[in-house]
Amino acid sequence: MNHFFATCPRGLEAVLAQELVALGATHAKATDGGASFTGSMALCYRVNLESRVASRVLWQIDSAPYRIEEDVYQRARSLPWENWFTPHDTIAVKVTAQRCQLKSLEFITLRIKDAACDHFRHLTGIRPSVDTKLPDVRIHAYFDAQQFTLYLDTSGETLFKRGYRQFTGEAPLRENLAAGILKLAGWEPGMPLLDPMCGSGTFVLEAALMALHIPPGISRPFGFERLKNFERPVWEQMRTEVVSKVLPATALPIYGSDIDKWAVIDANKNLENAGLSNVATVVEQDILDITAPAESGVLVMNPPYGERIGEADELAVLYPKLGSVLKQRFAGWKIGILTADTRLPKLMRLKPSRKIPLFNGPIECRLYLFEMVAGSKRG
Numbered sequence: 001m002n003h004f005f006a007t008c009p010r011g012l013e014a015v016l017a018q019e020l021v022a023l024g025a026t027h028a029k030a031t032d033g034g035a036s037f038t039g040s041m042a043l044c045y046r047v048n049l050e051s052r053v054a055s056r057v058l059w060q061i062d063s064a065p066y067r068i069e070e071d072v073y074q075r076a077r078s079l080p081w082e083n084w085f086t087p088h089d090t091i092a093v094k095v096t097a098q099r100c101q102l103k104s105l106e107f108i109t110l111r112i113k114d115a116a117c118d119h120f121r122h123l124t125g126i127r128p129s130v131d132t133k134l135p136d137v138r139i140h141a142y143f144d145a146q147q148f149t150l151y152l153d154t155s156g157e158t159l160f161k162r163g164y165r166q167f168t169g170e171a172p173l174r175e176n177l178a179a180g181i182l183k184l185a186g187w188e189p190g191m192p193l194l195d196p197m198c199g200s201g202t203f204v205l206e207a208a209l210m211a212l213h214i215p216p217g218i219s220r221p222f223g224f225e226r227l228k229n230f231e232r233p234v235w236e237q238m239r240t241e242v243v244s245k246v247l248p249a250t251a252l253p254i255y256g257s258d259i260d261k262w263a264v265i266d267a268n269k270n271l272e273n274a275g276l277s278n279v280a281t282v283v284e285q286d287i288l289d290i291t292a293p294a295e296s297g298v299l300v301m302n303p304p305y306g307e308r309i310g311e312a313d314e315l316a317v318l319y320p321k322l323g324s325v326l327k328q329r330f331a332g333w334k335i336g337i338l339t340a341d342t343r344l345p346k347l348m349r350l351k352p353s354r355k356i357p358l359f360n361g362p363i364e365c366r367l368y369l370f371e372m373v374a375g376s377k378r379g
Helices: 015-020 042-052 069-077 105-124 175-184 202-211 231-245 259-274 313-330 346-349
Strands: 002-007 028-029 036-037 056-065 091-097 138-143 146-153 193-195 254-258 280-284 297-301 335-338 355-360 363-371
Touching: 002 042, 002 259, 002 280, 015 028, 015 036, 015 175, 015 231, 042 056, 042 193, 042 231, 056 069, 091 105, 175 202, 175 335, 175 355, 193 202, 202 254, 202 259, 202 363, 254 259, 259 280, 313 346
Parallel strands: 091 138, 193 254, 193 297, 254 280, 297 335
Antiparallel strands: 002 036, 002 056, 028 036, 056 146, 138 146, 335 363, 355 363
């Protein structure tokens, strides 16, 4: 049985752990920044292919106590790196830590790289080269106060890079964060969905992929394909099985709109790239003109955070009007709004049923959830 750690946007750890269990993981446990789990290498392939929330899947190859840098170097050099990759593969090392006792994370990063390279040079006379941008193999290390753990990254490029979104706006929402928000907001395939500030269409695209059972990783390569223990027949059979469950691309009640015509053009291009042009509908529209496309459903949005000069004042004018639109036209709907602007509920005169801390990259946000019923709760 192998041990893994899947990373995710901060705030989605519990959602990720639930997803891992649904995919077949055992002992899935949410912790800060992700979830640990155990399973076979085939499960590792499946999580990379099908997880909508994970950012990376790290395969644990060692864990040991340490006191000084030399402890780490000697332990890392003793590992059988040749079982996992060759000296002709390029490598990169990334170190993260909490309460680490060592003076410099940059120095210990170099020492771990040296350990792997020196191991190969002693064994074969050849050292792997370093490529920090697009390495063949990524080595991750995590340090706490007494223990360090080494991982091989099985994902390659981060999993939120689905491969379909070529056109983005100024502040695009990461795909796995959008997928997690859809789950937290209570949206499920078959339910109407509306994003009235859709930008380049991330919520719309993720909902369409979920509704048609399209695995998010179906159009991209993975890091595990470069490892020596890669089982190609297992992987190809898994892909075939998953693709066989994809539903036909027919029109669904998934809607997006934006006041910016160029954002709408980008969103529609992204839908076309993903083969989903006839599945979702994205149009140019002012958010104050929106109406509910069904009696019930889920509305999600990620409005501007008010960080530009003058933007905060514009939002202070918009939010009360938006609150009125939601109360008057969206009774029976669930609303999910991701923002870093903590004024939003008060300005909209709505009381959220839940406030969930989430991080959009480095920006601390809140996902405000509202239940729009007759005579909605007022702040």
